Each structure stands twice: as C-alpha cells, then as structure tokens.
Amino acid sequence: MEELDCEPAITWIPGVNSKKKQMCFDWGPGEMLLCETSFSKKVDTSEKVPSCPFIYIVRKDVDVYSQILRKLFNESHGIFIGLQRIEEELTGKSRKAQLVRVSKNYRSVIRACMEEMHQVAIAAKDPASGRQFSSQVSILSAMELIWNLCEILFIEVAPAGPLLLHLLDWVRLHVCEVDSLSADVLGSENPSKHESFWNLVTVLVLQGRLDEARQMLSKEADANPSCASMCRILGDLMRTMPILSPGNTQTLTELELKWQHWREECERHLQDSTFAASPRLEALCKIMLGDEATLLEHKELLSNWYHFLVTRLLYSNPTVKPIDLHFYAQSSLDMFLGGESSPEPLDNILMAAFEFDIHQVIKECSIALSNWWFVAHLTDLLDHCRLLQSHNLYFGSNMREFLLLEYASGLFAHHSLWQLGVDYFDYCPELGRVSLELHIERIPLNTEQKALKVLRICEQRQMTEQVRSICKILAMKAVRNNRLGSALSWSIRAKDAAFATLVSDRFLRDYCERGCFSDLDLIDNLGPAMMLSDRLTFLGKYREFHRLYGEKRFADAASLLLSLMTSQIAPRSFWMTLLTDALPLLEQKQVIFSSEQTYELMRCLEDLASGRPGCGELDAQRLQDDDIETTKVEMLRLALARNLARAIIREGSLEGS
C-alpha cells in the first residue's frame, strides 16, 4: 500500500516573522507553548525588544472543545464500551446482527449531532459563525454518508440483490432535497402546473420511488387529459417493474428474468414512440431503461456521481454483485465528472469503499478529517467484524490501537472529557496502560474531588506508582500551605512512611508551640494507618494519651505514657515533654504510677538528664534553657521520689485487701 504523501498542515502564528526570527517552544500535557526568539548568537542588538510580544498556546484537536460535539463523544463512548463487551462466542448471524446494530447506533448519534448543529447554525446571530456551523453540519453529513456505505458493504455485507436495496436507501437518505421539493409541489394549488413538478417526478424516478412518481403522473393525467393515456401507460410500467422486496422468496435468477421481460416492454414502447408526444415522459422511460446519456442530462437532479451510480445500477444491473461494484463506480465517477473536474477527497473515500479497500478508506479519512473520532470508532468496529485481520496485513490490529490511542490522547487535553479517554486506553492491549499512566499523572488536580476521582481510577487499575506520585504531590502541596491534616492523609494514602514521619514531626512541633493539636479528628481516627511510620504511631498514641487523660482514665493514660517511652517509639527529643506530661499524674491525690512504673520513669529521666546531647544551639540560649531544664528535672525528680514513696506504702499495705 502506497504511503500517501500529502503536505503537512500549516498553522500560522500571528506576529512572528519566520524570515527574521525563530521560535522556542515547550510541550504541555494537552497544548504547546510557542514564543518568538532568536537562536543565532549574532543577535542584532538594535532589535532588543522582541518584535512579537506574545506567547502562544497552541492546541491540536479543536473539536474537543466544541460543546455540541461533546454529546457525540459521550454517547459514542457508551456505544464503544458496549461493543468491546460483546460476547466473543457469538458467531454467525447473531453476531452480525449485533454489529450492524452497533453501526446503526453510531450513525444515529452522528445524525443527532448533525441535527443539533443544524439548529444552532440556523439560530446563529452572526453570519460567520452560522457558516462555520453549517460547514460542520456538512462534514458530519459526509461522515455519516461514508459510515453508512461502510456499513452496507463491510458490516452488513449485503449480497447481490439486497445490495441494491441498501444502496437505494443510502442514496435516498442523503439526497434529501426530494422531501422539501415534494412538500412544495404537493402543497401548491395545482401541483402539476408547479414549475418544479417535472423535476420532482424525475427525481422520484431517479431514486427508484416509482409509486410516488406514479401518483404524480396521475395528477398530471387529471390536469392534462391529452396525455392521460401516456401517463397511464408509463404509470403501469412503473408499477410493474420487478424489484426484490425484503422477504421475497424468488431467487435472483427469477428476478433477473422478469426484469429482462419488463425491460423489453419498456423498450418496445420507446420503439413504438408511445411517448413521442411528451419528451418529458419519454425521458422518464429512457431513465427507466438506464440510458446513460439521459441520466447524465439530469446531473443537477442527481447532484453527485454516487447517486448516478445507484440509479444506473437500479435500471441496468439491479442484481449487481458486490465484487463488480467498483467497475460501475469508477465508470460512474468518470462519466459524471466528464473530465471537467477531478475527484475530491470524499469521492476517493467512497471509491475506496466500493473497491472494498478498507485500509484505503481509513487512510483517506484520517487525512481528510482533522479529528480522530471518526476513524478511531469506525476502525474499531471493523476490527470487531474481523475485517482488518482478514486483509492479511500484519498491522491490522495495530492500526486499530494506533487510532484509538490518538483519539484518547486528544480527549485528555480536555478538563472533563479525559474520563472518557480512560476507557479507550483500557481497551488498547499493547500500549493502553502505559499511555494511561503517562496521561493520568498530568491531570491538574485543582479540586479534591478531581484528585479523588483520578486516584480511584488509578487504584482500580493497580497503578500503584501513579497513586503514590499523585498523593505525594498533594501531600507536598498541603505541607507547603501548612495544611498538616491534609498532608497527613495524603501521605497515608501514598503509603509514604518518610513523608508521614515528616508531617507527624510537624504536628508534634505545632503541639509543642501551641499546646494543642490541630486536625484532632484525623489523628483520632487513624486506625491501622498509624502503623505506617513510627513517628505517626507515636503521634496517634500520644493523642490517645491526652484523650485518656481527658476522660480521667488515669491508670490507662499512665501505662500508655510509660510504654511510649520504654518502647522507644517516642523520639528522644520528646521525652522531656512526656515526662512533663507525667507530672499532673504524679501529683494526683491517688497513686497512679506503681512503684515499678515509677522506677521506669526515673530511669528514663536519668537517662535523659545524663546523656544530654548538644543541640547545636547558641551557648547563651542553651545555658538559659539548661536553667529551665535543670529546674524541670529537679521538679520531676522530686515528684517521682514522692510518688515512689507513696506507691511503696500503698503496695505494701494493700497486700491484704
């Protein structure tokens, strides 16, 4: 398959003069930064001030930011997920039916979007945006046209016979001026005298809507008795044209035979000049015989070559086989253009479809459309139809994934559509996970809600590194803004012991400075998370000590306090505070600390007092502190000694009771 070499798209940056200056840039998660600069060392010093004073933000998928398309993205996302979950075991007819249904769902979503955009286009206040919306409508219409054809040829895989019926429906759906024309003519007083009457009849015949055409003719017969008989004859021909109707049991061969007969009859009428008196009626008869020259005379009514193709097939080869389509398609295109113009991208796409060259269809669509939505979803569907592999190109499945990755990446540039992107990545087996990891880290976490949403997505997929990183970022941000409670909970969620220790230290420092704890709720309800780091455990337990004291459960508080010191959980720097906390317990009326406990406390105190390491503070400060410290130590020694005495006495005398 030849690589299409097309010129890369140019984006113009206003104000920058590429002839004189260059640009520096940087990539962002969804955008690019651009700015004028000058790289060459020989900078013209006279031009100190930059000539272009702007920094530019440049983005890729403009469509992502369109409000109306958002519904398209959302609804097609639902269809996509449903498709991925279709049971693999389903085979044959039921599977095909389901895939066709999916295809129709996609198309109806496109049509709904088209309709909405059409309304907006009409209601647009200024002509420029009205034009813009109209052009979007026509692009959506083209997309639906292409998708519909792909559905008929690749998914429905209509065989000869039904193929033509599908193609007729296809044309009727997309050349819809007929309905408004019909309304116009029929709504008038004298339909057959309406200036567009014959155009309408012709169009109806071109589209194979012979019943309606016949009704028109009867109106003409009524109004114009001189041609009543001709109209009747032509009407009869129309009525008797053999067509394959759904549910019809005749074989193709039978149909062919009947159709040949009917053709001969039409031919005979022409030979006998039955319609000679009315050139219009004669032209209609010629059309029904598939006369190309006559068909081409009505180019305006056909409006495009694929209409011409289908009409041609209807009246000259209604049992056309799919593999023969492309001959007719190519010749139809050539005849219609008549050498006066060259095929447009849409023509090439449709032609590739008629040639059953799926890859070419996808490639041409990728080039012609600036958004990956269409090719990504269509290719995915065709892949589910197992069509990409059957074309025996090794990159079949890779192409599906390539396009889905492109589409999903584009969604991540949007502040809310990124959530849809997650699911698309999930269904890309090769690079989906790693792509998701790279993208999801970059989502700005402006609100707690958004952060929790992102984290939930990562946790569901066991993306532990991303969870850790995101929590770390949030914890760091909280610490810098002095929101210690928040920082602590993020550290716990990140399972970051080191950071939890750091935050716990801050809490303890805060307590020392202010005499109370902040974020009590959090600390009180740490639960098993307390085990994350020693310092955190200490923080939790220390708070528990205060609680016990507050509830006057002195004995429990005392044991806890002691265990905090003896179990080495308390940092040495905090021992003094703990011992000072013990003072009120020591001075209670009743004896709280037992003698053994008191011995322990004494040991801790002496331990602390003897091994006082220099803290690197200024000498003067230390001396002063030492004074305070010495006083404290003395007080504690006294209190401990007194308690010891009372404890011994109590233990001695309570022996009996």
Place this chain on the structure above:
Amino acid sequence: MFVARSIAADHKDLIHDVSFDFHGRRMATCSSDQSVKVWDKSESGDWHCTASWKTHSGSVWRVTWAHPEFGQVLASCSFDRTAAVWEEIVGESNDKLRGQSHWVKRTTLVDSRTSVTDVKFAPKHMGLMLATCSADGIVRIYEAPDVMNLSQWSLQHEISCKLSCSCISWNPSSSRAHSPMIAVGSDDSSPNAMAKVQIFEYNENTRKYAKAETLMTVTDPVHDIAFAPNLGRSFHILAIATKDVRIFTLKPVRKELTSSGGPTKFEIHIVAQFDNHNSQVWRVSWNITGTVLASSGDDGCVRLWKANYMDNWKCTGILKGNGSPVNGTSQLGNSNPSLSSNTPNLQNSLHGSSAGRKHS
C-alpha cells in the same frame, strides 16, 4: 493545530526559553532581560503573570520546572556562569488576593567558569537532582538530599566532556533495567572536535558516570538533544538538533556479552533524518507520550514529526509566522471549522464532486 490563546509576554528583551510545568497550568519564561516570569492559568483559562523577578546578572538561557512531588521549584541557568534553584513561598493572604506569589533563591551553583548553557532536572525516581552543562565542557550533577531543605545541594559528579557543551538530556526511563543515563550535546565548531553527542551512564559499582557511547555520525555542532519518554520499550530513542533533525535508537546490547561492570554497549541506528528546515535546527523536544517530536529551526518554523503505525516518520505539521500584524486580542488564529480537513484546498470539498463544479 490552532492558536488557542495569546499572552502578552512583557519581557524587556529577547525570550530564550518557555517552559510548562508538569500539569500545564503554570509556565515560566526567561529572557535576556535577566528575569524570569511565572504565569498561572486560572479556572477560566486565562493566564496571569504571578511573579516576575531578576534572577541573574546575565541573559537567562533556560528555565525548567522540577517535578511537583518536590513542590514548586524552578531552576534557571545563565550567561553569568551560574545556575540557580528557586522555590515558591506561600505568600501572605493579601498577596494571594493580588494574585502574586514569591519565589526565593534556594541556592546558586557557581562551579562553572563559563556560561551555563543548559539545566535539567533528573527523572523524579532519582530524587531531587539536576544537571548543568557549560561552555567550559563540564557537566555537573547536583543533588539535594533533603527535599524539605532546598538550600542544601551538593555537587555529586563532574563529567568532563572536553568540548563546549550546549545541551543535556536525562533518559526519563524509570525502568530498573536501565541505569541512569544522560546525553550531552556539543556545539563546538572546531573541525577537530569529534564527539558532538556523548552518552554517559551511571555505574552502580564505581558510583560514577562513565561514557557509554559517542554518536560518531554526528559531526556538526549540536544545539539540542532529547531522550523520548519510554512507553515500555526495551530500547531508547534520542532526538538531536544539529544541521538537521535526527532520531536515533539505542538498543542495549545484552550484558552477558560485555564485560560486566562496564557501561552498557548500545546498537545505534538512525531511524530518521530530516533536513526540511533547510537550516540549523535549534531545539528538539518530545511530547509527553514520546509519540510526536517538535523541532525548531533557523527557517523560523516549528515542525512536528510523527511515526505512523508502520513506524515511518513524517512531518505532520508546521507552525510558522508570516509576520502579519498582531491585533492584540486573544484570537483564534486560523481555526478551521471543526472536523474539516486540515489543508485549505480540502476544506469544503467533503461535499464531493457535484454537478457543475469546474476546476482549473
């Protein structure tokens, strides 16, 4: 692509570097006016300058953000032979109301004897570490062991490249299979200078960076260099900005074949070479998934390069200016109607050939 926003830069001299933060909600610019400006994106999508301050006593060449796991930290490097690390301080409440923030200098790295041409933070899994390179040919790697105390940075490694260095790039791969790796480019123009691109790898045993490879095929001055983000590949991709754009793959040769303990040997292949700029290429940079490379050249254009699903690299977009006057408002440049094709002559042609259309 389309221009979504234009922001009045307000620097008094040439801007040398622009840098997005990790989430794309803040950006920094640095200039020959010796200052750095930081811009913040508001909820509504508008950008405001929240800080502007003098950072050096010479032109500031590059500015770069640390990973947000380390907080709000910037590094800058300058012609004044220094690099500096800056941290944002959470300001007073009235500052916040005015929408201003303060950045304080945490450290100045003064070891270089010449202009410091590039500064880059190492991948976050290596801790808070950065590398600088200078015109004196030395790459210096610094580390802050305590991320809560950014005033303590120690010089961990000095790598002598023997040639004036212009750019460095850390390999972002965090896979345990790969040792830390840094690529250095040189713009030395003397004809004898051979090793314009050198790759150094950290050796766990010697605890030093040793030269692993020199890209011998690159003989012209190198202006920029960039490792691509690794999507789980076993090999590395390196882009080079020199007289053209070049993309190399480096496949590590299996360690059993080389003497263990030495640096990894690589199979080097060039997978793409583009001279579309038709002039010197000054910058190359990868997007966040490593699927698109952007390059900026002397022709005043920025070009985008992408590999299709068959691994063929092509130019998929060009950004350039035609010098037309700027009308000052945030304009949508040349937004094509949504969903339309990219190039003008394909634009409205999705209607297909219809009757009566004549073309020249």
